[in-house]
Amino acid sequence: MSIQFDSDRLARLLGEINAFGHDPATGGYDRPAFGEADMAVRAFFRAAMAADGLATRMDAAGNVFGRLGPADAPAVMVGSHLDTVPCGGAFDGALGCAAALECVRSIRDAGLPLAHPIEVVATADEEGRFGGMLGSQAIAGALPAGWAHGTTDAEGIRLADAMAAAGLDVAALPSAARAPGSVRAFVELHIEQGPVLEAAGRAVGIATAVSGCTVIDVAITGAANHSGTTPMDMRRDAFVGLARLGAALPDLARERGGPDSRLTIGHVALVPNAAHTIPGEAHCTIIVRDIDAALMDALAEAAIGLGARVCADLGLAHAARIRSRLAPVGLDPALTALFAAEAARLGIDALTMPSGAGHDAQTMARLAPSGLLFVPSRRGISHAPDEFTAWPDIERGMTLLVNAVGALATAGSQSNIK
Amino acid sequence: MSIQFDSDRLARLLGEINAFGHDPATGGYDRPAFGEADMAVRAFFRAAMAADGLATRMDAAGNVFGRLGPADAPAVMVGSHLDTVPCGGAFDGALGCAAALECVRSIRDAGLPLAHPIEVVATADEEGRFGGMLGSQAIAGALPAGWAHGTTDAEGIRLADAMAAAGLDVAALPSAARAPGSVRAFVELHIEQGPVLEAAGRAVGIATAVSGCTVIDVAITGAANHSGTTPMDMRRDAFVGLARLGAALPDLARERGGPDSRLTIGHVALVPNAAHTIPGEAHCTIIVRDIDAALMDALAEAAIGLGARVCADLGLAHAARIRSRLAPVGLDPALTALFAAEAARLGIDALTMPSGAGHDAQTMARLAPSGLLFVPSRRGISHAPDEFTAWPDIERGMTLLVNAVGALATAGSQSNIK
Numbered sequence: 066m067s068i069q070f071d072s073d074r075l076a077r078l079l080g081e082i083n084a085f086g087h088d089p090a091t092g093g094y095d096r097p098a099f100g101e102a103d104m105a106v107r108a109f110f111r112a113a114m115a116a117d118g119l120a121t122r123m124d125a126a127g128n129v130f131g132r133l134g135p136a137d138a139p140a141v142m143v144g145s146h147l148d149t150v151p152c153g154g155a156f157d158g159a160l161g162c163a164a165a166l167e168c169v170r171s172i173r174d175a176g177l178p179l180a181h182p183i184e185v186v187a188t189a190d191e192e193g194r195f196g197g198m199l200g201s202q203a204i205a206g207a208l209p210a211g212w213a214h215g216t217t218d219a220e221g222i223r224l225a226d227a228m229a230a231a232g233l234d235v236a237a238l239p240s241a242a243r244a245p246g247s248v249r250a251f252v253e254l255h256i257e258q259g260p261v262l263e264a265a266g267r268a269v270g271i272a273t274a275v276s277g278c279t280v281i282d283v284a285i286t287g288a289a290n291h292s293g294t295t296p297m298d299m300r301r302d303a304f305v306g307l308a309r310l311g312a313a314l315p316d317l318a319r320e321r322g323g324p325d326s327r328l329t330i331g332h333v334a335l336v337p338n339a340a341h342t343i344p345g346e347a348h349c350t351i352i353v354r355d356i357d358a359a360l361m362d363a364l365a366e367a368a369i370g371l372g373a374r375v376c377a378d379l380g381l382a383h384a385a386r387i388r389s390r391l392a393p394v395g396l397d398p399a400l401t402a403l404f405a406a407e408a409a410r411l412g413i414d415a416l417t418m419p420s421g422a423g424h425d426a427q428t429m430a431r432l433a434p435s436g437l438l439f440v441p442s443r444r445g446i447s448h449a450p451d452e453f454t455a456w457p458d459i460e461r462g463m464t465l466l467v468n469a470v471g472a473l474a475t476a477g478s479q480s481n482i483k
Numbered sequence: 484m485s486i487q488f489d490s491d492r493l494a495r496l497l498g499e500i501n502a503f504g505h506d507p508a509t510g511g512y513d514r515p516a517f518g519e520a521d522m523a524v525r526a527f528f529r530a531a532m533a534a535d536g537l538a539t540r541m542d543a544a545g546n547v548f549g550r551l552g553p554a555d556a557p558a559v560m561v562g563s564h565l566d567t568v569p570c571g572g573a574f575d576g577a578l579g580c581a582a583a584l585e586c587v588r589s590i591r592d593a594g595l596p597l598a599h600p601i602e603v604v605a606t607a608d609e610e611g612r613f614g615g616m617l618g619s620q621a622i623a624g625a626l627p628a629g630w631a632h633g634t635t636d637a638e639g640i641r642l643a644d645a646m647a648a649a650g651l652d653v654a655a656l657p658s659a660a661r662a663p664g665s666v667r668a669f670v671e672l673h674i675e676q677g678p679v680l681e682a683a684g685r686a687v688g689i690a691t692a693v694s695g696c697t698v699i700d701v702a703i704t705g706a707a708n709h710s711g712t713t714p715m716d717m718r719r720d721a722f723v724g725l726a727r728l729g730a731a732l733p734d735l736a737r738e739r740g741g742p743d744s745r746l747t748i749g750h751v752a753l754v755p756n757a758a759h760t761i762p763g764e765a766h767c768t769i770i771v772r773d774i775d776a777a778l779m780d781a782l783a784e785a786a787i788g789l790g791a792r793v794c795a796d797l798g799l800a801h802a803a804r805i806r807s808r809l810a811p812v813g814l815d816p817a818l819t820a821l822f823a824a825e826a827a828r829l830g831i832d833a834l835t836m837p838s839g840a841g842h843d844a845q846t847m848a849r850l851a852p853s854g855l856l857f858v859p860s861r862r863g864i865s866h867a868p869d870e871f872t873a874w875p876d877i878e879r880g881m882t883l884l885v886n887a888v889g890a891l892a893t894a895g896s897q898s899n900i901k
Contacts, residue, residue, distance in 0.1 A: 259712025276711050280758065290863050292747035292770045293694050293839030294677025297736050299863075304729055304748055311726025318715050329710035330722055332758040333751060340698065340750040340768040350758040352710045421711030445708045445717075 067411055068471045070171040070463055076456070078113070079163040082106055082147065083155050092450035093152035094159075097218075098190030098199070099127065099227040106147045110187050114166060117173075119185065125237035126203035127189035127228070133169050134182030134474065139249035141474040142184045142433070143168055143466070146191030146200065146425065153192075154452025156256045160440070162187045164254045164463050168470045181249050181474045188425050195224040201425035205432040206242030213238050248433035250400060250473050253426045254466045255437065256454050260445030261418055268461035269413050270439030271404045272420040275427040276325065276354040277393035279365045283310070283372055286382040289337060289345025300343055301380050304335055307347035309375040314351070314368060321367055325419045327354040328368060356393045356419040365390075394427040400436035400469075407468045413461050422447075438466055485829055486889045488589040488881055494874070496531070497581040500524055500565065501573050510868035511570035512577075515636075516608030516617070517545065517645040524565045528605050532584060535591075537603065543655035544621035545607035545646070551587050552600030552892065557667035559892040560602045560851070561586055561884070564609035564618065564843065571610075572870025574674045578858070580605045582672045582881050586888045599667050599892045606843050613642040619843035623850040624660035631656050666851035668818060668891050671844045672884045673855065674872050678863030679836055686879035687831055688857030689822045690838040693845040694743065694772040695811035697783045701728070701790055704800040707755060707763025719798050721765035722753055727793040732769070732786060739785055743837045745772040746786060774811045774837045783808075812845040818854035818887075825886045831879050840865075854887075856880055 086095045086102035096103040107129045111121045114131030121131045129147075132140065145161020165185040172183065188200030195216045202208045213235050216224045225235040262270050287301030311330050318328040329352045336346035351368050355361035369385040376383035401417070408415040418439070420427075426437040440462035443453040504513045504520030514521040525547045529539045532549030539549045547565075550558065563579020583603040590601065606618030613634045620626045631653050634642045643653040680688050705719030729748050736746040747770045754764035769786050773779035787803040794801035819835070826833040836857070838845075844855040858880035861871040 257712060258709050259714075260708070260717050261712070261714065264717065278711065288862075290678070291676050291840055291865060292749055293696065293745060293772045293841070294675060294679070294865075295745070295839070295863055296677075296679065296742070297733060297740075297745060299678050299682065302733075302747070304751065305733055308726040308729030308748075311722055312730045315715060315720075315723055322715075324714070327711060327713070327715060329720070329759075329761055330726075331710055331753075331760045331762060332756050333722065333753050335749075335751050338750050341747075341770060342749045343747055344749060352759060354711050421713070422709055423711070442712075444706075445713055447709060447712075 068171055068175050068467045070167050070467050072460055074170065075163055075167040075463060078166060079159060082110065082159045082163060085109065086149065088152065091152050094149045094155060095151055096147060096149040097151060098148040098192065098194040099231040103148045104231050107187060110147060110162060114185060117166070117170060119169065124203070124241040125233065126200050126241040127231065127233055128200045128204060128241060129187045131166070131185040132182050133173065134179035136182070138181045139247055140182045140184040141470055142186055142248050142251045143470050144186035144188065145253050145255055146188045148190055148192050150192050150448045152450060153448055154450060156452055156454050157258065157447055158191060160256060160454070160459065161254045164466055167463065168467045171467050172471055172474065177471060177475045179474050183470060183474050191425055194218045198423070198425055198428050201428035203238050203241035204243050205428050207428060207431050208238060243432060245432065251426060251429035251433050251435040252400070252466065252470060253424060253437050254462055255424055255439060256447060256452070257439040257442045258422050258445070258447035259442060262416060262439060262441035263443060263445070265416055267414055267416040268441065268458040269408065269415040269465055270418045271401055271408070271415050272396055272437035272439060273401055273417055274356040274396055275394045275420040275423060276327070276356050277358055277361045278391045278423070279353040279361055280388045281351040281353065281365060281369060282386045282388050283349050283351060284384045285347040285376055287345055290343045292341045292343055295343060302343050303347035303381060304344040306376045306379050306381040306383070307333065307349055310372045313371055313375070317364070317367055317371060322364055323355065323357060323360055325356045326360060326364055327421060328364065354421060358393050361393065394430050396426060396430060396436055397434035400434050403472060404436060404438060404465065404469055407472060408465050411464055411468060413465050415465065438462055486589055486593050486885045488585050488885050490878055492588065493581055493585040493881060496584060497577060500528065500577045500581060503527065504567065506570065509570050512567045512573060513569055514565060514567040515569060516566040516610065516612040517649040521566050522649050525605060528565060528580060532603060535584070535588060537587065542621070542659040543651065544618050544659040545649065545651055546618045546622060546659065547605045549584070549587070549603040550600050551591065552597035554600070556599045557665055558600045558602040559888055560604055560666050560669045561888050562604035562606065563671050563673055564606045566608055566610050568610050568866045570868060571866055572868060574870055574872050575676065575865055576609060578674060578872070578877065579672045582884055585881065586885045589885050590889055590892065595889060595893045597892050601888060601892050609843055612636045616841065616843055616846050619846035621656050621659035622661050623846050625846055625849050626656060661850060663850065669844060669847035669851050669853040670818070670884065670888060671842060671855050672880055673842055673857060674865060674870070675857040675860045676840050676863070676865035677860060680834060680857060680859035681861060681863065683834055685832055685834040686858065686876045687826065687833040687883055688836045689819055689826070689833050690814055690855035690857060691819055691835055692774040692814055693812045693838040693841060694745070694774050695776055695779045696809045696841070697771040697779055698806045699769040699771065699783060699787060700804045700806050701767050701769060702802045703765040703794055705763055708761045710759045710761055713761060718761055720761045721799060722762040724794045724797050724799040724801070725751065725765035725767055728790045731789055731793070735782070735785055735789060740782055741773065741775060741778055743774045744778060744782055745839060746782065772839060776811050779811065812848050814844060814848060814854055815852035818852050821890060822854060822856065822883065822887055825890060826883050829882055829886060831883050833883065856884055
């Protein structure tokens with residue numbers, strides 16, 4: 066059998082969520098974590114769950130939960146986040162929350178007996194306003210000691226102050242950690258935020274792993290001089306060093322990387338950055354991602370070595386520092402297999418793929434078996450007002466999600482998820 | 484014979500000039516054109532010339548003149564500028580003005596009879612606060628029609644308003660134009676602002692030409708996407724296009740350019756310039772300089788073609804626009820020969836060289852035979868507090884300047900300057 070869901074009800078709920086923080090001027094959505102619109106949408110979402118008869122609560126991190134089913138069994142947790150980046154899109158996070166509540170509604174409507182409670186969650190600050198994935202880290206008991214007290218957003222606002230303004234106490238965060246064994250599985254539906262599904266013509270992706278991410282800060286130093294008076298052979302042009310590095314990185318990825326390797330220079334700053342002056346300094350960040358930790362580390366090392374060689378050839382100083390390193394996270398193979406089996410059963414042509422972006426599922430994997438489903442992003446666009454997923458694709462993703470959650474939570478589940 | 488000058492008096496005058504606009508916090512000098520410090524230093528300089536018995540005046544552009552000698556003959560004009568860039572150095576412009584007045588003082592002290600008057604000039608806004616070389620352009624009658632009424636500085640302040648605040652009337656600028664034939668020659672001593680003399684171990688440079696300058700605005704457009712979710716082979720990374728262009732420009736200069744060709748990318752802007760986002764746009768300026776106009780134009784065309792090819796290979800859009808083009812200016816061959824002959828006679832090992840930077844001499848060349856002498860800049864540094872020229876080098880430059888001016892102005896002049 067296949068669990069049916071109410072497509073109109075799902076669309077309506079997504080629209081209700083997106084009434085919060087909408088900016089008609091840009092067409093985008095502004096629900097930065099712990100801001101007014103974010104707290105208001107959480108209150109709305111909690112009330113909607115309560116109206117459906119779910120037992121709701123907000124934990125110390127601001128995560129909102131709604132639970133249905135037996136109290137004495139580990140929960141199947143399903144959800145995503147309601148916060149957005151500034152001027153974000155309509156689907157990133159919001160779709161996964163709406164889909165989670167639609168799961169509960171559909172399974173309840175279908176009258177299926179729950180062997181495990183289903184727990185809908187809308188996590189807090191997934192978009193990293195304060196530099197982490199606060200909500201899921203708190204749930205998984207994975208907040209670094211002391212971090213929450215010191216961290217600030219890009220404008221210097223302290224997490225502690227933003228939480229206090231939202232009625233939350235940073236000191237209470239440890240209480241949000243869930244006991245090991247209390248969560249049977251965590252499942253998230255999210256937009257892909259990349260072009261792979263669209264290019265492959267598939268409606269649904271099953272993530273097998275979340276890429277790791279190494280951030281390298283590079284500083285190249287030459288000598289700032291007048292562009293007219295300094296002969297070409299007497300220059301130490303920091304931008305030429307950066308340009309040679311930037312031109313060679315895609316070759317490095319092709320020659321030394323694998324299919325899931327990504328090398329990106331996204332941020333560049335020259336000093337003095339004046340048209341008539343040879344750049345004396347060139348700074349950039351290199352982002353290295355891969356789902357293979359050893360390969361990611363080898364590529365990071367190779368990128369640093371490449372910059373050092375290029376700069377040595379040009380008489381430039383080269384300093385590179387690994388600012389941060391997040392290891393790749395493998396998602397649960399049994400959950401991935403369940404998704405694939407359900408997709409096959411339901412006639413959904415799903416693509417097994419890595420996740421290049423970070424998601425709550427990678428953090429929740431520390432607490433419980435975690436899985437992640439994708440629906441396509443038109444032209445790969447996300448974090449922007451023209452982020453878009455076609456509704457028929459959402460329906461296919463929702464079909465797989467609700468049936469997988471049903472398989473995990475109902476009495477007849479054949480899943481071997483521990 | 485050799486005309487002697489007073490080295491201490493020259494140093495004292497340079498120090499007096501640099502009492503204006505000095506910022507002890509940075510060690511730099513701030514005398515932006517028509518600002519308070521600039522107008523004050525002009526008043527000081529005019530008063531110093533008047534105290535020496537020169538007939539002084541300020542013209543409608545703010546140029547300050549001091550004249551000594553017969554009223555009925557074309558003048559030998561000698562000078563430079565007193566304005567500075569923000570946080571500029573102690574020598575750029577100021578040295579040439581102090582040296583010009585020291586010429587008059589020395590020649591008067593030597594009791595040499597003047598066949599031509601010597602006219603000291605301190606020009607206005609040589610540093611281009613308002614986008615040109617206002618003072619010398621006004622003297623040469625070379626202000627573009629209507630330009631002065633519309634132009635603003637980088638902060639949007641109108642030239643007309645800045646002049647009015649300094650007690651000057653923009654509408655009167657045409658009155659500053661000197662009659663053709665009224666100036667026998669224009670001679671300027673300036674710091675090199677480049678590393679060539681220092682590297683060559685020479686104290687004095689004789690400029691034969693001033694480089695032309697073509698400014699090209701380049702815009703490369705790809706697609707901004709997530710650095711994690713977008714596979715390498717599905718990217719249109721605008722920075723990779725810019726990097727390939729920037730890496731190849733020095734090769735283009737070496738392969739297609741001459742010894743005085745300069746190709747520089749000094750200013751770069753990425754959009755969105757965020758570490759985790761593939762750049763969707765990359766903007767830069769390419770500055771092309773040469774003393775050969777045809778070569779300069781060919782290099783500009785080749786740089787644009789290079790960018791177009793690189794971007795086409797990467798599936799990026801490339802748009803290039805020549806924002807401005809200043810033709811190279813040849814300085815007066817007879818003056819250059821006079822400088823060389825005087826240097827040889829005086830035992831000064833001077834280097835004949837192009838000027839890579841722009842100077843009043845290139846504008847004055849429209850009005851009169853013009854010449855330009857350089858003294859070395861330590862490590863090529865200029866427009867910065869650590870701009871420095873060793874005093875013995877200044878003395879050699881001054882020796883050549885005063886003897887050349889003497890040769891041009893005194894009764895016994897053998898110069899064939901027309």
